[in-house]
Amino acid sequence: MTQSELAERVGVTRQTISSIEAGKYSPSLELAFKIAIVFEVPIGEIFWHEVE
Amino acid sequence: MHKNKVQFICNIFFTSCKEYPTHNSNQMTMTRQEILSWSSLGYSIVALSFYAMYILGWAGSESELTSDITSILFNIFWISLAIELVIGLTERKTKVQKDERDEKIEARGHRNAYYLLMVSIMVILFQIFFSNLIGEVGTKYLMLGSPQIIFHALFVVLFLSSMVKRATMIYYYRGL
Numbered sequence: 381m382t383q384s385e386l387a388e389r390v391g392v393t394r395q396t397i398s399s400i401e402a403g404k405y406s407p408s409l410e411l412a413f414k415i416a417i418v419f420e421v422p423i424g425e426i427f428w429h430e431v432e
Numbered sequence: 433m434h435k436n437k438v439q440f441i442c443n444i445f446f447t448s449c450k451e452y453p454t455h456n457s458n459q460m461t462m463t464r465q466e467i468l469s470w471s472s473l474g475y476s477i478v479a480l481s482f483y484a485m486y487i488l489g490w491a492g493s494e495s496e497l498t499s500d501i502t503s504i505l506f507n508i509f510w511i512s513l514a515i516e517l518v519i520g521l522t523e524r525k526t527k528v529q530k531d532e533r534d535e536k537i538e539a540r541g542h543r544n545a546y547y548l549l550m551v552s553i554m555v556i557l558f559q560i561f562f563s564n565l566i567g568e569v570g571t572k573y574l575m576l577g578s579p580q581i582i583f584h585a586l587f588v589v590l591f592l593s594s595m596v597k598r599a600t601m602i603y604y605y606r607g608l
Contacts, residue, residue, distance in 0.1 A: 388528075393463045393531050396463075396531050399533065411532060
């Protein structure tokens, strides 16, 4: 799946997906769930909070 | 794998990307909103510059320099207009116009513009008060509180706020 395809499926721009992937942007919970649903995995497998 | 607060693991993602080798996952191009921010910044710069040059009279007597600057400003204006026209004509109707990242960045731009506007208005209000106070001592200070000066100040602040908003947005678009 390309960034553009994922972006289209979750209703954001490709640049947003690119920023999330690069760790520059933290998505909203709603968007994070949408991405998890697209990949059919629990949200925790895709996103987690790293304690510094 | 990136080490950030929120990480996008994309074992699945990257695995999937490998199936499409032509795709460059790190490629960052401008969104529609970012391009519009650039064009709006261009408009604000042009408007403020023309205002400063011809209304406030900063153009001075050097006509050659003035005509050069005017030419540059017109170029900025036409380029901004052309960009907006091209975007308007070429974009797909189904494409996402603005998403949550755009809104978040716009909110930051609004916040900074609001701060500038509020500080400027407070300065203008204090200036009116103090110029009236000082005006009782010396009349030459009274003109700082004149409606004409206040109008110019508010007009400049308005465009400066717009520029701050767009510049902030561009900064965050480049950063995020």
